[in-house]
Amino acid sequence: MFCSKYGFGYSQDLSGDDIYQTGDFSFASFIGINLHQDKSGDDFYQSGLFSQGAAMFGIAAIVDFNGNDSYKATCMAQGFGSTYGTGAIPDFAGADVYYLGGKYFHEPLMPLDYLTLGQGMGFGLRPDMAGGLGVLGDCYKMQVYALAKYINRTEEIIPQSIIVKPPSAELRPGQKDIDSLPEYAVLDKILYQYIEGRQGPNEIKALGFDGALVDRVIKMVNVNEYKRNQFCPIIRISPKAFGVGRRVPIVGKYLS
Numbered sequence: 001m002f003c004s005k006y007g008f009g010y011s012q013d014l015s016g017d018d019i020y021q022t023g024d025f026s027f028a029s030f031i032g033i034n035l036h037q038d039k040s041g042d043d044f045y046q047s048g049l050f051s052q053g054a055a056m057f058g059i060a061a062i063v064d065f066n067g068n069d070s071y072k073a074t075c076m077a078q079g080f081g082s083t084y085g086t087g088a089i090p091d092f093a094g095a096d097v098y099y100l101g102g103k104y105f106h107e108p109l110m111p112l113d114y115l116t117l118g119q120g121m122g123f124g125l126r127p128d129m130a131g132g133l134g135v136l137g138d139c140y141k142m143q144v145y146a147l148a149k150y151i152n153r154t155e156e157i158i159p160q161s162i163i164v165k166p167p168s169a170e171l172r173p174g175q176k177d178i179d180s181l182p183e184y185a186v187l188d189k190i191l192y193q194y195i196e197g198r199q200g201p202n203e204i205k206a207l208g209f210d211g212a213l214v215d216r217v218i219k220m221v222n223v224n225e226y227k228r229n230q231f232c233p234i235i236r237i238s239p240k241a242f243g244v245g246r247r248v249p250i251v252g253k254y255l256s
Contacts, residue, residue, distance in 0.1 A: 004032035004058065011036045017043060024048035029058035029085070040066045045073075048103075052077045054118075055085035064091045071096065074103040076117045083124040095159040101170060113171040137234025138241045140191065141167070141184040182213055190217045196240045222248075 002011060003025045009032070018041060020026075026047045027036055034055070045052060045062070052073050053062045071078055071089070078098055079089040101114030117123055136144055148158050167177040167184065181187060190209055193199040194217070201218055205211045225248050240246055 002027045002034065002036060004029040004034035004060070006030075007032045009034040013038045013041065013043065015039065016041045019043070020045045020047070022047040022051065024050060026051045027060065027062055028052075028054040028087075029056070029060035031057045033058055034060040036062045038062065038064045038067065038069065042068045043070075045069065045071045047072075047077065048074045050076045050080070052079075052118075053087045053089040054078075054080040054082070055087045056082035057084045059086045061088040061090065064089070064094065064096065066093045067096075068094045069096045070099075072099045073118065074101065075115055076123075078118045079120045080118045081122045095161070099170075134234035138237050140188040142188045182217070186213075187217065190214060191221070194218060194221065195246060196238055198240070 002009065002020075002022060009029075013036070020043065022045075024047070027045075028034060028050050052071055053060050054077055069091075076082075078100055079087050081087040098119060100116045100118045104115040105111055106113045106115045136147075139147070145163065148163050151157050152160075152163075168175055169177065177184075186209070190204060190213070193204045193207065201214050204214050204218075228246075234241060
């Protein structure tokens with residue numbers, strides 16, 4: 001349903017609080033164009049794999065103009081662009097909720113984490129890789145909160161419920177970032193000293209940070225260096241961007 005294959009599909013929701021309960025490959029496109037416009041109403045979208053603005057060799061988009069909508073999908077959805085594809089889910093107004101995951105697991109590497117691949121992700125097939133741009137990739141977490149506060153300086157554009165919600169990658173039910181990470185107000189300061197200040201562990205500990213915590217944070221940074229080599233380009237705003245601005249060999253034993 002709502003899937004374009006070798007053609008063009010268009011649907012429009014003018015009003016009302018509607019429920020779109022579909023399956024895999026819905027609001028999606030394969031070698032075609034699929035466009036859904038949601039003009040108003042508090043609507044609920046539930047679908048499966050490769051859905052809600054997902055495209056390969058084509059274009060797919062759900063354009064939401066108004067309403068407090070809820071989107072729920074399993075994987076490769078909510079603005080997913082695959083090989084030669086553009087997927088988008090632009091939202092112009094409303095306090096919307098997006099949930100992705102809950103079905104497929106990232107096995108065998110992370111068997112307890114949900115496989116999502118969506119919400120503005122580019123993922124292609126070699127050699128025709130898709131990609132994206134990490135707008136906030138060079139921001140520390142507390143800077144993201146500061147940006148949200150600045151955006152809301154005259155009116156509430158970003159709902160307060162999103163800002164006060166405990167940070168979570170939603171890798172599994174009830175998961176929170178604080179389960180495995182220190183408070184971001186502390187973590188950001190350690191990362192700043194290590195990345196931009198180019199300070200070693202002893203120098204950072206001398207600033208008053210807990211020694212065991214400093215060692216753990218630096219180890220997490222180092223053993224995950226390979227992920228930054230796979231990450232999409234980011235907009236650089238700092239003297240030493242946490243990506244292309246910081247080149248570290250991923251095979252160096254000193255990183256372990």
